[in-house]
Amino acid sequence: MIDSTPRRLLLLAHYADGEDARHFSLRIEQPLAADNNVVPGQFFMLSLPGIGESPFTYLTPPDAEGRFNALVRRTGKLTGALFEQPTGAILGYRGPFGRGWPLFFCSSRILLVAGGCGLAPLAGVIDEAYRHKLPAQLRVVYGARHSEAQVLGRERARWRQQLPFIETLDHARPGQRQGTPLAYFDEVFAEQAPDALLCCGPEPLMLASAEACLQRGLSANKIWISLERRMHCADGLCGHCYLGTSYVCQEGPTYRYDRYLALLGDRPPSAETHYRFC
Ligand SMILES: Cc1cc2nc3c(=O)[nH]c(=O)nc-3n(C[C@H](O)[C@H](O)[C@H](O)COP(=O)(O)OP(=O)(O)OC[C@H]3O[C@@H](n4cnc5c(N)ncnc54)[C@H](O)[C@@H]3O)c2cc1C
Ligand code: FES
Structure with a gap:
C-alpha cells in the first residue's frame, strides 16, 4: 500500500531571489535512502498544514542530513502562505517523485x-x-x-x-x-x-x-x-x-x-x- 503521509520538513531559511520568487533552504528531518538518490529534474510534494500540498523541483538534491534547496514562485494560496513562514517552521514533505533529466555527460554536447x-x-x-x-x-x-x-x-x-x-x-x-x-x-x-x-x-x-x-x-x-x-x-x-x-x-x-x-x-x-x- 502506498503511504501518502507527509514527513516532517524543517524550513531553515529563505531569501528573495527574483521577482515574486524566493530561494528556500529545507531539511527533511528523517531522510530515507531514496532522498539521497534524487536525480536533477525530479520533484517533491510540499505541504502546509491546513492549506494544501503542491509539487516543487529540487534545486539541489538532499544531502546525507536531508538538507536541500528549492526555488518557489508565488502564484497563489500555498506559495503565498509559504512565503510568510518563519525560519524553523515545520512543513510536510513527500518524495522524491517522477523521473529526472538524463545525465549523459560522457560524450554529449x-x-x-x-x-x-x-x-x-x-x-x-x-x-x-x-x-x-x-x-x-x-x-x-x-x-x-x-x-x-x-x-x-x-x-x-x-x-x-x-x-x-x-x-x-x-x-x-x-x-x-x-x-x-x-x-x-x-x-x-x-x-x-x-x-x-x-x-x-x-x-x-x-x-x-x-x-x-x-x-x-x-x-x-x-x-x-x-x-x-x-x-x-x-x-x-x-x-x-x-x-x-x-x-x-x-x-x-x-x-x-x-x-x-x-x-x-x-x-x-x-x-x-x-x-x-x-
Ligand atoms: C513537477 C512540477 C514541478 C514544479 N516545480 C516548481 C518549482 O520548483 N518552483 C515553483 O515555484 N513552482 C513549481 N511548480 C509549480 C507549482 O507546483 C505551482 O506554482 C503551485 O502548485 C501553485 O500553488 P498555489 O496554491 O500557490 O497556487 P494556486 O492557488 O493553486 O494556483 C495559482 C495559479 O497557478 C495555476 N497553477 C497552479 N499549479 C499549476 C500547475 N501545476 N500547472 C499549471 N498551472 C498551475 C492555477 O491554475 C492558478 O491560476 C511545479 C509544478 C510541477 C507539476
Ligand atoms: S498526480 Fe495523481 S496520478 Fe499523477
Missing part, C-alpha cells in the same frame, strides 16, 4: 534552454556537470522577461565563471541581450552544434525550442522537455496529471520529445522509449 523559473529544474544538471569537471560540454541559454524577473542570482554569478552562459531578456537595457532564447540559436549552433537539448520553462518556449532544434538537425530522441501539470496524489492514482495515456507524476515530468509527441498522437510512437543514450 548538451544545450540547456531555460525560461523564467524553469532554470531551477536545470540547476542540478549544471552543478552535476561541474562536479564531473565537464562544464565545457554544456551551453546554457536562459531567458527572462526583464532583469528583475531573473532567478537564481547567486548561482548565475557562479555559473557565468564556469561555462558558456547566455542570458536573454525580452525587455533588455543597453549592453544586455535582447530577445528570447530562440534568437540566439543560430549563434549557439554555429559555435558548437549540440548533440542534445534539455529545455524547461513555459510550454510555448519548450515547444518552439524543440522544433528549432529539429529544424537544425537534432533528432526528437535527443530532445527533452519538462512538463508542469496539476498534481494531487503524485502516486499514479488520481489521474489529475494525465498526458494522453501517461501519468506525468510517474513517467515525467521530463519527457523525451518523440515520446511527448507520440502521447499527443502527433507523430508515430518511437519503438524505443527508454531514456539514457550514453
